[in-house]
Amino acid sequence: MRVDMAAVGVSSLNFYNEDREDEGKIGFPSHHLRAIDYLPWSSCTAELAKYNQTLPGISKEEHVCLQNDQWIIPGSCGFLPGGPVQRYVARSRAFLKYVYALSLAGRSCGYGIPAVAILLQPHIPWLRSVIMDDITPTTGQEQPSDSVIIINPDLKRSDECNNGDGTIGICVPHEMCLSTPERLRKGERVTLCSVGSVVCCPWGDIARNAAENPVRTELGSCESRSRTFREQRLLGSMNSTAFTNLPHAAEIGWPVNNGKIAFHCIGYLITTNTIISSASCAEFQPRKPSVARIGSLNADDTANYLLQPIRRVTVHEDYDDETGLNNLALIQLTAHIKPTAFYFPGCLFTNTTHVPVRQFGIIYAQSSVEFARIYPMYGKDCQERRDGEAVGKGQICYLKGASESSFRTYGNCFRPGDLMVWSKSIEEDLDDPEYLVAIFNHGSCAKQDDVQIATRIASHYDWIVNNIK
Secondary structure, X not given: OEEEEEEEEEHHHHOOOOOOOOOOOOOOEEEEEEEEEEEOHHHXXXXXXXXXXXXXXXXXXXXXXXXXXXXXXXXXXXXXXXXEEEEEEEEOOEEEEEEEEEEEEOOOOOEOOOEEXXXXXXXXXXXXXXXXXXXXXXXXXXXXXXXXXXXXOOOOOOOEEEOOOOXXXXXXXXXXXXXXXXXXXXXXXXXXXXXXXXXXXXXXXXXXXXXXXXXXXXXXXXXXXXXXXXXHHHHHHOOOOHHHOOOOEEEEEEEOHHHOEEEEEEEEEEEOOEEEEOHHXXXXXXXXXXXXXXXXXXXXXXHHOEEXXXXXXXXXXXXXXXXXXXXXXXXXXXXXXXXXXXXXXXXXXXXXXXXXXXXXXXXEOXXXXXXXXEEEOOHHHHHHHOOOOOOOOOEEEEEEOOOOOOOOOOOOOOOOOOEEEXXXXXXXXXXXOEEEEEEEEEOOOOOOOOEEEEEEOHHHHHHHHHHOO
16 A cells, blocks of 8 residues: 655755756755555565664554665655654545554655554554543543443444343434433443434333324434435536525525615524524524525525525523523524425434534625535544633534645634534435534634634434424
């Protein structure tokens, strides 16, 4: 396998500029990446011995050998202690950087004489113990907490399962399992069936004759219900620019003078008559909003979006405008809309233990929209960047993306109500289903490393279900 090794070398030997005069200078050191191949361990030790470069204490369990057959001009590629050995891997329609090892020894980046790097994988338990406070360094296992949650990605609803204590059960929505709250309270193991809203429940603990919540059913079947519209959008986009709009985004508007409507923030259509947004958006003005414009963002034609009156606004009863906790509101329309390929409900991301790494933010800037790549952070990392202030319950922390060579952010800052979404790549003959992961709460973007705090949808899923009328 071929990887890239970070190295340091004389700039004039690595970057040729024909327009620059030769001033007789050697140049200055510069960092660069060199492609290099893995070398089998048996060949590595023999090569090192041949050049009297044997290293004490190295082993194939913890180290890796790298070599290029060719030799290289001295000074053009030198050893960078601790430099990453990395590779870009194509996943989820993107190239993600994976770091495999850190440079340990090697005078010329593996050209001629092999270079040695220390592998990261054998040290994952220790790395986790440093990065995550609740992981022990010796075993890599979580320390005892209020509960032990196991995620089985191979299980789905109605599958037979077990909780590791010998009891056989079935995967059901968590509200149908009578024993789940007690197991969590006692710190006993709970198995999640792929997502946080479906649990492994012993047969005897399943609520009998439990009526299926129609709202939960509608939200849970979002992906299949939108399939036809997503197929239409993909086919239509091949021959038309009419499908550039955002079918789930809705502008929230208030009446102003002369009978006009002013739109100040956005929300996300989650059922045929419900939009979710932030409480700070819904309370932008003393009076409640009166109309929603659905599917209008990036729309080519006014015929491709819908204006719908608002009937009711439900702000989370525990919303705190100082801390931003529970910053959610449900905006219900006067009537159910008839979905089309230009406007139809999006999905809610309900996994309470994990979030997608690759997300993008929808930034609303008065009838126009920007997209920003965003990345979720561990709570501990976020707390360090916030001078020790912990992330609130039900909130999530993000960094706004920027290229590796950029040292400042671009574009507008997020505004209350802006959306953090994830596109789930599953089938090539359909538009990707989109999931709302969080709604922006607060945070500056003056500096590249300023954190963005958002309200996590999965943490409030039960409240959402129970308050949709």
